[in-house]
Amino acid sequence: MRRELLKFALFSALVLTVPALVKGGYLLNVLVFVGINTMLAVALNLLLGFAGQISLGQAAFYGLGAYLSGVLTTTHGWNPWTALCAAAVAVGLLAFVIGLPILKLKGHYLAMATLGFGIIVFIVFNEYVDVTGGPSGFPGIPGMQIGDLRFDSDLKSYYLIWGMALLVILLAVNLTQSRIGRALRAIHDSEVAARVLGVNARLLKVQVFTCSAVISCVAGSLYAHTVTFISPSTFGFHFSVELLTMVIIGGLGSIYGSCLGAALLTLLPEFLRTFQDYDIVVYGLLLILMTMFLPGGLVQGGEIVWRWLRQLWPGKAG
Amino acid sequence: MKIRFVRQMGLLLALSLSAGMVFAAEPLKVGALFSVTGPPSFLGEPERNTAQMVVDDINKAGGIKGRPIELVVYDTTGDPTKAVQLATKLIKDDKVVAIIGPSTTGETMAVKPVTEKEQIPLISCAAGTKIADPVNPCTFKTAQNDTLAVERIYEHLKKRKIDKVAILSVSDGFGASGREQLKAQAVKFGITLVVDDTFGPKDTDMTAQLTKIRGSEAQAIICWGTNPGPALVAKNARQLGIKLPLFMSHGVSSKKFIELAGEAAEGIILPTGRVIVADQLPEKDPQKKALMTYVMNYKQRYGVEGDHFGGHAWDAVMLLKKAFEQGADTPATIREQLEKISGFAGIGGVFSFSGTDHCGLTKDAFVLVEIKNKDWVLVD
Amino acid sequence: MDFSQQISQYLLSGLATGAIYALIGLGFAIIYNSTGIINFAQGEFVMLGGMFGVYFHTIHNFNLVVALLLAVACAAISGVVFERLAIRPLRKATPLGLVIITIGGSILVRGIAMLVWGKDTHALPTFSGDEPITLAGATLLPQHLWIFALTVLLIAVNKLFFQFTITGKALRACAVNQRAAGLVGIDVRRMVMFSFLLASGMGALAGIIIAPLTMTSYDVGIMLGLKGFCAAIIGGMSNGIGTVLGGLILGVLEALGAGLISSGYKDAVTFIILLLILFLRPQGLFSRGDSERV
Numbered sequence: 001m002r003r004e005l006l007k008f009a010l011f012s013a014l015v016l017t018v019p020a021l022v023k024g025g026y027l028l029n030v031l032v033f034v035g036i037n038t039m040l041a042v043a044l045n046l047l048l049g050f051a052g053q054i055s056l057g058q059a060a061f062y063g064l065g066a067y068l069s070g071v072l073t074t075t076h077g078w079n080p081w082t083a084l085c086a087a088a089v090a091v092g093l094l095a096f097v098i099g100l101p102i103l104k105l106k107g108h109y110l111a112m113a114t115l116g117f118g119i120i121v122f123i124v125f126n127e128y129v130d131v132t133g134g135p136s137g138f139p140g141i142p143g144m145q146i147g148d149l150r151f152d153s154d155l156k157s158y159y160l161i162w163g164m165a166l167l168v169i170l171l172a173v174n175l176t177q178s179r180i181g182r183a184l185r186a187i188h189d190s191e192v193a194a195r196v197l198g199v200n201a202r203l204l205k206v207q208v209f210t211c212s213a214v215i216s217c218v219a220g221s222l223y224a225h226t227v228t229f230i231s232p233s234t235f236g237f238h239f240s241v242e243l244l245t246m247v248i249i250g251g252l253g254s255i256y257g258s259c260l261g262a263a264l265l266t267l268l269p270e271f272l273r274t275f276q277d278y279d280i281v282v283y284g285l286l287l288i289l290m291t292m293f294l295p296g297g298l299v300q301g302g303e304i305v306w307r308w309l310r311q312l313w314p315g316k317a318g
Numbered sequence: 319m320k321i322r323f324v325r326q327m328g329l330l331l332a333l334s335l336s337a338g339m340v341f342a343a344e345p346l347k348v349g350a351l352f353s354v355t356g357p358p359s360f361l362g363e364p365e366r367n368t369a370q371m372v373v374d375d376i377n378k379a380g381g382i383k384g385r386p387i388e389l390v391v392y393d394t395t396g397d398p399t400k401a402v403q404l405a406t407k408l409i410k411d412d413k414v415v416a417i418i419g420p421s422t423t424g425e426t427m428a429v430k431p432v433t434e435k436e437q438i439p440l441i442s443c444a445a446g447t448k449i450a451d452p453v454n455p456c457t458f459k460t461a462q463n464d465t466l467a468v469e470r471i472y473e474h475l476k477k478r479k480i481d482k483v484a485i486l487s488v489s490d491g492f493g494a495s496g497r498e499q500l501k502a503q504a505v506k507f508g509i510t511l512v513v514d515d516t517f518g519p520k521d522t523d524m525t526a527q528l529t530k531i532r533g534s535e536a537q538a539i540i541c542w543g544t545n546p547g548p549a550l551v552a553k554n555a556r557q558l559g560i561k562l563p564l565f566m567s568h569g570v571s572s573k574k575f576i577e578l579a580g581e582a583a584e585g586i587i588l589p590t591g592r593v594i595v596a597d598q599l600p601e602k603d604p605q606k607k608a609l610m611t612y613v614m615n616y617k618q619r620y621g622v623e624g625d626h627f628g629g630h631a632w633d634a635v636m637l638l639k640k641a642f643e644q645g646a647d648t649p650a651t652i653r654e655q656l657e658k659i660s661g662f663a664g665i666g667g668v669f670s671f672s673g674t675d676h677c678g679l680t681k682d683a684f685v686l687v688e689i690k691n692k693d694w695v696l697v698d
Numbered sequence: 699m700d701f702s703q704q705i706s707q708y709l710l711s712g713l714a715t716g717a718i719y720a721l722i723g724l725g726f727a728i729i730y731n732s733t734g735i736i737n738f739a740q741g742e743f744v745m746l747g748g749m750f751g752v753y754f755h756t757i758h759n760f761n762l763v764v765a766l767l768l769a770v771a772c773a774a775i776s777g778v779v780f781e782r783l784a785i786r787p788l789r790k791a792t793p794l795g796l797v798i799i800t801i802g803g804s805i806l807v808r809g810i811a812m813l814v815w816g817k818d819t820h821a822l823p824t825f826s827g828d829e830p831i832t833l834a835g836a837t838l839l840p841q842h843l844w845i846f847a848l849t850v851l852l853i854a855v856n857k858l859f860f861q862f863t864i865t866g867k868a869l870r871a872c873a874v875n876q877r878a879a880g881l882v883g884i885d886v887r888r889m890v891m892f893s894f895l896l897a898s899g900m901g902a903l904a905g906i907i908i909a910p911l912t913m914t915s916y917d918v919g920i921m922l923g924l925k926g927f928c929a930a931i932i933g934g935m936s937n938g939i940g941t942v943l944g945g946l947i948l949g950v951l952e953a954l955g956a957g958l959i960s961s962g963y964k965d966a967v968t969f970i971i972l973l974l975i976l977f978l979r980p981q982g983l984f985s986r987g988d989s990e991r992v
Contacts, residue, residue, distance in 0.1 A: 026407040033403070054797055101977040107793040108736035111801070112927060113976050116969035119924075126489050127516070127962040135490045136446065136498075137398060137424045139431075154406075229428040231398050231491075237920070241805060248798065281809030287802025288784055291795045359817060489962055516962040520921055522912035525711040526956035526964075533704045546819035546913050553911075557830050557839050558707070578821050578913060581828060 004173050011169070011256065015162050019155055028154045032226060034266045035161035036219050039168050041246045041258035043215035046172055048244075049252035050181065051208045052188030053103060054111045056240050057118030061213040063125055063235030064091050065220025067132055070141045070230055075131075080144050084221040088214050095213030099206040118240055125232040137231030144225045157226050164222060168215055172255050175211075184208060185253075245283045248290045251297025260298055343381070345388035346642055348373075349408035351419035351429065352443075352631070356395035357490075357519070360544070360572075361421040364628030365443055366391055368612075369418060371619055372635040382642040387635075394420055398428035405429045409436050415649050418634040419443050421627075424491040430457055439653045441637060443630035445568075446495045450676040456653055458676045460633035462591065462666055466681040467568050468499045470589040472507040474686055474697075475538060480563070484513035484536035486527055486551060488543030492569055496542035512536050519547060524554045532560055544569035549578035556582040563587070568684070571626045576692050587697060589684040591626045591666050595694050604663040612665055629665030636664060703835035708953040710836040716949020717842075717849045720942040721904035722926025724852065725897035727935045731873040732893035738800035739780060740901055741923015742807040746773040747902025748914030749811055752820040762825065770902045777898025780807070781891050804919070812916040824910040841911050848907055849942065852900060857938055869893060921965070928972045934982020943984060 022028050040062060047053050068087035072078040078086070102113050125132050132138055144151040144160060151160050175181055186194035187201050195201050224230050242265060250261030269279065294301055350369055353362035369389060377386045390412050392404040401420050408414045409432070416439040420426050423446030430449070433440040434456050442449050442459040449459050475483065485500050487493040493516070504511055512534045515527040528551070531539060539562050541551045548570050555564060564586050566575075571590035576583045592599060596609035612632055616624030624632075640662065641655035659678070660670040667683025686697040722744055729737045750769035754760045760768065784803045788796060825844050830837040860866040871879040872889045880886045905914065905922075912918070925948065933944030948968065955967035975982070 026403075026411045029403055029406050029410075033399075048794075052794055054794060056801075102973075105976055105980065108738070108797050108800075109976060109980065111738075111797050112736075112924070112931075113973060115924070116972045120966045120969045120973075123963060123966040127960075127966075129494065135424065135494045137427055137491070139427050227399060227402055227428070228431055229398060229402070231424050231428070233397060233424070234399055241801070244798070244801070278809070278813070280805050281813065284802045284804075284806030284809055288799050288806065291798045291802070292787055295795065518962075518965060520917070521964070522908070522918070522921075523711060523715055523953075526708055526953045527961045529704050529707040529711070530957050530961075532707075533701070546915070549819075549821075550913065556828070558837050559830055559832075574818070578819060580821065 001177050004177055007256070008166075008170060008173055011259075012166050015166060016159075019158055028158055030267060030270055032154060032157050032161050034263050035158070035165045036223050036226075037243075037246065037262035037266050038165045038259045039219040040216055040243055041250065041262040042165075042168055042172050042255055043212040043219070044243050045247045045250070045252065045255060045258045046175065046184075046215075047208055047212045048247055049254070049258075050176060050184040050188060051205055053205055053209065054107075055114040055209070055212070056111050056237070056244070057114035057116075057121070058212070058216055058243050059235045059237070059240040060118040060121035061091055061095065061216035062220040062223070062239070063121060063230075063232070064094070065217030066224040066230045066235070067125060067138070067220075068217075069221035070138050070224045071131060073225075074138070074141050080142060080221075080225055081146075084218060087221055088217050091217035092210050092214045095210040096206060099209040099213075103202065103205045103209060115237065115240075118237060122232060122236050125235065132232070135232060137229055139229045141224050141228045141230065143228065144222070151225070161222055161226065164218065168218075169255060169259070176255070180204070241283060245286055247297075248287055249297055251299035252295065254297060254299040257297050257299035264298075343384045343386065345386045346382065346647060347388045347390065347412060347414045348635075348638060349405075349412060349414035349417040350389055350391040350631075351394050351401055351404055351408070351417060351421075351425070352391060353396035353421040353425070354391075354393040356393075356397065358396040358422050361443070361627045362393070362396070362419075364625055365419065365421055365631035366393075367620055368616065368624065368628035368631040369635050371615060372632055375615070376635075376639060382639065385642075385647075387639075387642075390414060394425055396422060396425070398425045401425035402428050402432055405432045409433070409438055414438070415647065416441065416638055416652050418631060418638070422491050423449060423495050426457075426459075430454065433457065437653075438649050439656060441634040441656075443627075443634060445492065447499060447677075448495075453674055453676050456649075458637075458656055458671065458678070460637065460664070460666055460669070460678075461630045462568070462679050462683045463677055464496050464499045464567070465503065466679065467589040467684055468496070468503050469507075469681045470684045470686055471540060471565050471587075472503055472509055473681075474587070475509065475565075476507050478563075480537045481509050482512050482535050482537045483509050484515070484531040484534060484539045484562075485511055486513075486515050486517065486524070486531070486539060486541045488519050488547050489516045490519050490543075492567075493543045496567055496569075500540065500542065517543075517547060517551075519543075521547065522550065524551050525558060528554050528558050528560060531562075532558055536562060538563045538565065540565045540567075542567040542569065545572070545574055546578055549575055549582075552579040552582040552586060568626065571687075576689060583689045583692070585689065587686060587688045590687055590694075591629060591683065592685055593624065593626050593629050593665050595685065595687055595696055598694075598696055604668055605665070608663055609665060624665075633664035633666050633669065637662065637669065704957065705954075706834050707836035708957045709950055710833065710838055712950035712953030713946055714838065714842040714845060714949070715952065716929075716946035717845045717942075718904060718908050718922070718945070719925045719929040719948050720945025721845075721849055721852065721907075722901060722922055723929030723933065723941040723945050724856070724937065725901040725904075726927050726930040727933070727937050727941050728869075728897045728900070729893050730930075730935050731937055732869050733785075733872070733890050734876075735785065735796055735800065736927070737894070737897065738797070738923070739804035739807055740897065740926060741919035741921070742804050742811075743773050743777055743898040743901035743919075744905035744922050744926070745811065745914065745916065745919035746776055746807070746898075747905025748822070748909035748918065749815055749820075749905075749916070750902070751822055751906040751909055752914060753815065755822060756820065762823065766903075766906050769906055770899050773902030773905075774895050774899040776807070777894045777901075778891055780898075781894040785890070785894070786887065804923070808916060808919060815916060817916060819913045819915040820909075821913045822906070822909040839911065841907075845907050848903065852903075853938060853942060860937060865889075865892065924972075925968055928968060928975075931972065931975055931980070932983055934984050936982070936984065940982060940984035944982065947983075 069083045072083035183199045246261035246265045250257030352366045373389045394401040423444040426442040426444045445461045447463040447465045487497040541548045566588040599606045613624045641652045644655045646652040646655040662669040667679040669678035671678045687694040750772045754768045755765035824841045826840045868884045929945035933941035956964040
C-alpha cells in the first residue's frame with residue numbers, strides 16, 4: 001500500500017506541475033479534456049479490468065451527469081455543486097436499480113444490454129427537446145465557482161478537473177488494494193469460485209457498476225460546466241467505444257494505464273490531423289490486436305520493455 | 319555613363335522598394351472550422367474546398383493590397399466539443415483575426431461564447447436562425463436562416479389555400495431547427511399543424527409516420543431534413559399512394575436527392591438558394607454573374623459543380639475580403655466593416671448587414687423550385 | 699382512411715421490416731449455435747451485402763442477378779477472412795476477450811467500408827418495379843414480397859440443411875458439445891469457418907434484398923445488427939421458426955409503437971423490449987417446448 005501511495009504522490013506531482021511546463025495555450029485546453037477522459041476511463045476500468053464486466057453504455061451515465069447538471073443549473077437556477085451532488089445521487093440510484101437485473105447477464109449479453117441501455121438514454125437526450133434542447137444542444141450552462149473564485153480559464157479548469165481526477169484515482173487505488181479489490185479480482189477470475197469462498201458476487205458487481213456510474217456522472221457534470229454547451233452527439237455509442245479503446249490500450253486492471261490510454265486517445269488526434277477519417281479503423285485494429293497480443297495494454301508492454309532493458313544491462317541491477 | 323548610373327540607381331531603388339513590399343506583406347490569418355469528416359461532411363467538405371479555392375484565387379491575383387490571406391482549416395468532424403477546442407486553438411495558437419464556419423448550428427452555438435468572449439468575428443455557415451437572433455456583436459452568418467425557407471413555403475401554401483399541414487422532421491440539428499421555425503411561423507400564416515412527427519437520421523422506414531399522416535386531415539406534407547432520410551420519405555409516400563403535395567427543405571437541394579428518390583422525386587417543391595438553378599435565372603438577376611463563376615470555377619477545380627453548401631463558404635470569404643479591402647485587419651475593425659456591407663451579391667443571396675442584422679438576407683434569398691424530369695424548375 | 703386501415707398498414711409494414719430482422723437474426727443464431735460466439739459484426743455483413751451489390755451493379759454495371767451473386771460471394775469470403783484473422787487465433791481466449799474482439803472487428807469492417815466506398819448513401823433499383831400492391835387496405839411494394847419469399851426459402855433450406863445433410867448434422871453436433879463432436883471425427887475448426895460462411899452469406903443476402911427499399915451506406919450495419927440480435931434473442935437463438943417469429947414480432951411492435959405512440963422514440967421501444975427479454979426471459983419466448991433448437 002505504501003508503494004501505491006508513493007506512486008500516487010509522484011503522479012500527482014507530475015499532474016500539478018504540467019501547466020507550468022506547457023505555458024498555457026491550446027495544449028492546456030486539451031489536457032483539461034484528458035482529465036475528464038481519465039476519470040471516465042478509470043471508472044470503466046474498475047468495472048471491466050477489475051470486475052471483468054463489460055459495459056458499452058458508460059456514455060449514458062456521462063451524459064446523464066452533463067444533462068442533469070446542465071438543466072438543474074441553467075433552467076432551474078440551482079447552485080452547480082448542489083446540482084452535481086444531486087445528479088450523482090440520482091444516477092447512482094438509477095445505476096443500482098438497472099444494475100441488479102443487468103449484471104445477472106454475462107459476456108455478450110451484458111455487452112448488448114448495456115449497449116441497448118446506452119442507446120435508450122441517447123434517444124431520450126435527443127427526443128426530449130423541451131428539457132434537453134434536443135439535437136441542437138443545450139447552451140448557456142454556467143461555469144463552476146467556489147465563492148468568488150470562478151473557474152473560467154483553462155488553467156483554473158485544469159486544476160479543478162485534475163483535482164477531481166486525482167481524487168478518483170486515489171479512490172480507485174484504495175479500492176483495488178483493499179479486500180474489495182481482491183474480491184473483484186476473484187470474481188473476474190472465476191465467479192463460481194469466488195461465490196464458493198463467500199464473496200457476495202452479485203451485490204459486489206452491482207456496487208462496482210454503481211460506483212463506476214457515479215464517477216462517470218461527476219465527470220459529465222464537470223464537463224458541462226467547463227464547456228458550457230452540451231449536445232447528445234457527445235454521449236453516443238461512438239464515445240463508449242472510444243472509452244473502451246482507452247482502457248484496453250492502457251491495460252485492463254491498471255489504473256495509471258487508463259490515464260495513459262485516455263491521454264493517448266485524446267492527444268494523438270491533435271498531433272495527427274490526417275488521422276481524422278481513419279480513427280474508427282485504428283480503434284478497431286487496436287482493440288483486436290491489443291486483445292490478441294497485449295491484453296495488459298501498454299502498461300504490460302512497458303513492463304516487457306523494462307525487463308528486456310534490464311536484461312541488457314545486468315550489471316546495473318547488482 | 320550618367321544614364322547608366324541613373325538606370326542602376328533606379329533599378330536598385332525599385333528592387334529595394336519591392337523587397338520592402340515583400341517583407342511588409344504580412345498575411346491576413348483567417349481560421350476556418352468545417353466538418354470535413356463526420357456525419358455533416360456533406361456540408362464541410364464542399365465548404366472547405368470552396369474556401370480554399372477562393373483564397374487561392376485571391377492570393378493569385380495579388381492578395382489584398384499585396385497581403386496574402388492565410389487560411390488555417392481545422393476539421394471538427396461535426397463534434398461541438400472539438401469545435402470549441404479548435405476555436406480556442408485558432409484564437410490562442412494561430413492568432414487568427416477572424417473565423418469562418420462552423421458548418422452546423424450545434425457547433426456554432428458551442429463556439430459562439432468563445433469567440434464572443436475573445437471578440438473574434440465569427441462568420442458561420444450554418445442555417446440555424448438563433449445563431450444571429452438575438453444579435454451578438456461578433457457573430458455573423460452567411461447561410462440563409464431556416465425562418466426564410468419556412469416563410470417561402472408557407473407563403474406558397476397560403477396562395478394555394480392550404481391551411482392544414484403535416485410536418486415530418488429529422489431528429490438532428492438541422493431538422494430540429496427547421497421544426498422550431500415551422501411551429502413558430504405557422505400561426506402567422508394561418509396554418510395549423512395537424513401532425514408533427516420526427517424520424518431518426520438513420521431510420522430506414524417511415525411508413526408508420528406517413529400512415530398516420532395519411533389518416534389525418536393534412537392537405538400537404540412538409541419534410542425537413544438532409545439526405546438520405548427525406549428521399550426515403552418520398553419513396554415511402556409513393557408506396558402508400560399518398561397524393562398530397564410534398565414539400566422539402568433546402569437541406570436536399572442537391573442532385574443526390576433526385577438520384578436517391580428516383581421516380582418519387584417528381585413534383586416535389588422546395589426552397590433553395592439560387593445556385594442550383596443558376597443557368598435558368600434571368601440575366602438581370604444581380605447574383606447571376608457570381609453564381610455562374612462559382613459553379614464553373616468549382617467544377618474546373620474539383621470536377622463537380624459547386625453546390626448550395628459550398629456557397630456559404632464562398633460568401634464568408636468574400637465578405638471578409640470586402641472588409642479587408644476597406645483596410646480592416648484587426649478583429650475589431652473587421653467586425654465594424656462587416657456591419658457596413660450592403661448590397662453584396664453573393665451565392666446565398668444579396669447581403670446587407672447592419673448593427674441589428676447579422677444575417678443579412680431576406681426571403682428573396684430563396685427561390686422555390688419543383689422537381690420535373692429529374693431536374694430543377696423554377697416556380698414563381 | 700379509417701383506423702382499421704391504419705392498423706393494417708402498421709401491421710404490414712411491421713411484418714416487412716420484421717422479416718429483415720429475422721433474416722439477420724438467423725445469422726446470429728447460426729454462429730452462436732455452432733461456436734458459442736455472438737458475432738457482433740453480423741450487422742456489418744448485412745452492410746457489406748448491400749455495398750458490394752451497389753459496387754457491382756452501379757459501378758461495374760453488372761446485371762442485377764449477377765451483382766447479387768457476386769455480392770453474396772464477396773461478403774461470404776469476407777466472413778471467412780474475419781473468422782480466420784480474428785476468431786481462430788483466439789482458441790484460448792477469455793469470453794471478455796472474444797466480446798472485445800468482435801466489437802473491434804465490427805468497427806474495423808465498418809471503417810474499411812467507409813474508406814473504400816466513402817460515406818455516401820447509395821440506392822439499388824428494386825427487383826421488380828415500384829408499383830404498390832394493395833392488401834386489406836394497406837399497401838406493399840413488390841420488394842417486400844421478395845423479402846418474405848426469401849425469408850421463407852431460407853428457413854426451408856436451413857431446416858433441410860441442418861436435418862438432412864452431413865455438414866448440417868456436424869454443425870448441430872458442434873452446437874451441442876464441441877469436444878464430443880471433435881472426438882467423433884468432426885473437424886470443429888472447419889465447422890466454425892463454415893458457420894461464419896453461412897451466416898455472412900445470409901446476412902449479405904438480407905442486405906442486398908433490403909437495399910432497394912432502405913438504401914445503403916457504410917453505417918447501416920450497427921442498427922440492423924442490433925435489431926437482428928434482438929430478434930434472435932426473442933426467438934431464443936433458434937435456427938428456425940423461433941428467430942423468425944422473434945423478428946416479425948419485433949418489426950410489428952416497432953411499427954405500432956411508431957404509429958400509435960411516438961415516432962421519435964421508436965428505437966427506444968426496440969431496446970426496451972431487448973432489455974425486458976434479457977432481464978425476464980433470456981432464453982427467449984419460444985424455446986420452452988420448442989425442441990427445435992437448431
